[in-house]
Amino acid sequence: MMLWAKTTTPWKGTATALIPYVLSAASVALALWGALVAERNGFAKLEFPLFLFAVASAIWYPGVGPAIVAVVLSSLAFDYWFTEPRHTLGVNGEDVPYLASFVLLSSMLTGFSVVRRRNERALFESRERLRVETAERKAREEEIRTLNAQLERRSGDLEAINEELEAFAYSVSHDLRTPLRHMVGFAELLQKSASAALDDKSRRYVATMLDAGNRMSQLIDDLLAFSRIGRAETRVTTVSLEQLVNEVVEEVRSDVASRNVAWTVGKLPLVQGDRSMLKLVLVNLVTNALKFTRPRERAEIEIGAFEDRQRGAVVFVKDNGVGFDMRYSNKLFRVFQRLHRTEEFEGTGIGLATVQRVVQRHGGTAWAEGAVNGGAKFFFSVPEAKR
């Protein structure tokens, strides 16, 4: 990382930037001085290797720019001092190859160095990149490990919570029901043994106690059944909704034999889901439709389906019953939430919560449309069977 920064950061200050050029000029000057001294002492033709050496050292240390300066300076010095006619920038015919070979050789040396430096730089950069990437990958791996550990911890927590919930449901099933049974049982015994001695008011009190106890028992049973749906495993198969709806309608028909009910069942698709759970959804919606159309002389219940590009198959159950205020549509599916008084319509308020829980477990959604006294239409989506 440090080296990388050093190579990319431009050298600071003009003075600092000039140092390599001064060094390269100095090395050429040194070579010139050496060659002149050697010549005066009878050692001719030493200028060639000395200048090459100056160029090479300029390349080696200060870099490409200074090397080019060294090539130019040493070529000029070579021409001025060591080719005929001396002390001019002109060159005699016989010395041209001599000068040319020097210029060519020093240029080639510089050229090779440029290429080598470029390769070196590229190599260095890619090595740096690799190092950075490796470091990043390591950091990411570390992050993934941390996240994994977190996830594991969280799933462990969830498991513990789930177990706790199960224990809770179990204890509700066992322990809450027992005192309730005693209350109801002894109230019943009281009713039997003291009925003659009690006045109307007291008899009504006892009857109310019994009613309340039985209702609480119903609530407990419903709540347990609801919590079981959340815990039960789903067994997904291809389900014919048409068959299922016919089955459900057939089952409830006998309960409303005395009523005038007009059934309309449209074309229904094959879907992917847990048959018994989907049946529970349909039973809940259909019995609701029957319940809330009770004040109607002629109940009209329509069951149908359509395809929705985003949601898959959408099934609806429509009735002409008492309906509901759309303002409360979001409350409809909550546990124990009721929009009617118990005296009007019986029930614990668990049916639609069950519907939603099952539909959600199938990856779908449940929603409703309605108006006060204008009937209700309940929808749920479910994945269609692959064809």
Place this chain on the structure above:
Amino acid sequence: MDRLPRILIVEDDPRDVELTLTALDQYNLANEVVVVGDGEEALDYLRRQGKFMARANDNPVVVLLDLKLPKMDGLEVLGQIKGDEALRVIPVVVLTSSREERDMVASYKLGVNAYVVKPVDFHEFVNAVKELGVFWAVINESPPGSVRRA
């Protein structure tokens, strides 16, 4: 009343005992009942040990067993009875508050003869206990070695 009790009730809650006896009383079965309060006592009774050392040799025609018991719970008692060569012929009916599937499955795996959830509604409760009593004490032919009908 020198008749031997024919129904063993294993139940720790005196209120439950009272309700059960009241239900059985309506069919004159209450005086055929012996009640023990926990699992250990139930096994002592069946094996004629401890304070039941002196009781006569015959087995009850049915054991009505609650699951939630102090010390040794109902499922353990059931396991002991059905794992004992001498006791396994005795019909055992689990009579419990729990509608939990795992209790039911565990009971059947241990070889229970019937599993009855105590209804909250008193009429239903009386009916259930009555029918149990009548079925096991009157209709069903008990295995050899059981208390004879008087």
